Amino acid sequence: MGRSPSSEENNLKKGPWTPEEDQKLTDYIQKHGHGSWRALPKLAGLKRCGKSCRLRWTNYLRPDIKRGKFSNEEENTILHLHSILGNKWSAIAAHLPGRTDNEIKNYWNTHLKKRLIQMGIDPMTHQPKTDLFSCLPQLIALANLKELLEQTQLAHNLQYFNLLRQPLAIAENNPDLATALNAINQEPDPYFSNNSLQVGQERVEMSDFFSVENAAVAIGGGGSQPLQQQVPFDQEDVVQSQMGLINDKSSSSTWNLLPPLMDSSASNNTNSHENSSTGGVSYGGEGASSLNWPDFIFEESFLDDNLSEIR
DNA sequence: AAGTATGTCAACCGCCATCTT
DNA sequence: TAAGATGGCGGTTGACATACT
Incomplete structure (x- = not known):
């Protein structure tokens, strides 16, 4: 156990990789495979630690890596899997060929998470936030x-x-x-x-x-x-309210657990292409203003979680 | 045009699980 | 069985790019 000696202790280089280093690493791995990552830098003539080499290869140099913008399908896959798996980026990456866990993690943190928050959805639970x-x-x-x-x-x-x-x-x-x-x-x-x-x-x-x-x-x-x-003594009432099944303001439950629904009549026209490509699910940004809640809120896992509480 | 704020993402760090001796 | 080595993972950082004032 224990951590390996830091790069500084071994006078190893840190920071951004140069094209020359990339070339050395790529050449070596294509010729010999990576073998032991710890031994690789020395054999490849690199002043880097094995860990750094592995990261550079798996996250950037690997030939099967898909770069560029995430598609709507990929976004939906990430959202769906994250609602099930949580921050298991490597497990999520396994379902997205060509995408690395690091890339997915970054994309989540910089785009998807913010979008869910804007929609009033807790990015960790994927359920509407209680105020x-x-x-x-x-x-x-x-x-x-x-x-x-x-x-x-x-x-x-x-x-x-x-x-x-x-x-x-x-x-x-x-x-x-x-x-x-x-x-x-x-x-x-x-x-x-x-x-x-x-x-x-x-x-x-x-x-x-x-x-x-x-x-x-x-x-x-x-x-x-x-x-x-x-207070919502009637738990089923609350769950139904959470699921948008009760919109009657006169309901005995006064805890409004859903952020306000918005009229999407305007945005439907401009974003119909996006919705159609995602099977009607719109996850935010310009597509966030839907009158209904995104489908993933009504997914089995979400329903099961809530319904099991009142059974 | 210059300075500042914000966003993005590659890379690092530290922890953990598994493998090896 | 214990201890070290290694690979993998998730959280965080910081450099760079872009937008804003």
Whole structure:
């Protein structure tokens, strides 16, 4: 293990390759193959480390390297594979004949990544970015609620609420439950008694509340709305919203996880050739303003990830 | 025309996995 | 089995080109 001695330690050359060096390296490899990269520089008459030679050959001098602009198909392949593989540039390069991992990595960092960011898509997850700032009030409210739950054992007390809301009718037909209820009611409870509930330092009368939602407001949901309406308790609703299946602003979920959809009627005319060449998928730049989300958002992997969470 | 900002990409660095002894 | 050697990978840097003021 351990790293090999640096170039400076061995008085080896660094920096850009000269045409003469390129020629020496190419000539040697074409004659003898690269063999051991460590031994190669000496045999080829180069004052470079083996690693530098390997890099120069694999990324630049190799005869099968395709140079020039990436095609739309290549871009789409990179985007698709990156959504599956992440920053596995060599694995992605394996699917793009003639392209090197370094080239793909550079292209990703200088073009594709920026484009996704502009589209409001997280370049790492390939999913629409959540806007933390717009969610801040809800997040703070949730944090407050969590703290209160821990402090007052509210969760424990909510069980009493639920029992008190429904039990008698059920218990009539269920002797075991009736017995259990009796047992519970005989135990003095520090938080709930005499139809009132201890919430932090305050005692709240049960008659003020008929639902858990109202209780949530009372303990500092932070707004005029019931907390249930401020946070996406319905996970499926959120996922559907993420996938663009719900565009109804009156939906109970107020977390808008998608960046605003844009009207593409104008750009459709000017970029129809690009879209047609990419199977209707437009990844950004001038083609980014599509009314619909790019197809890769709806790919199986994306859907599976999200749907599995709510299963 | 000159200076500055920004973009691009070849090359390097350091880490890790695998191979060899 | 341990330790060194080697190749490969991903992140980062810095020189150069281009755009902007």
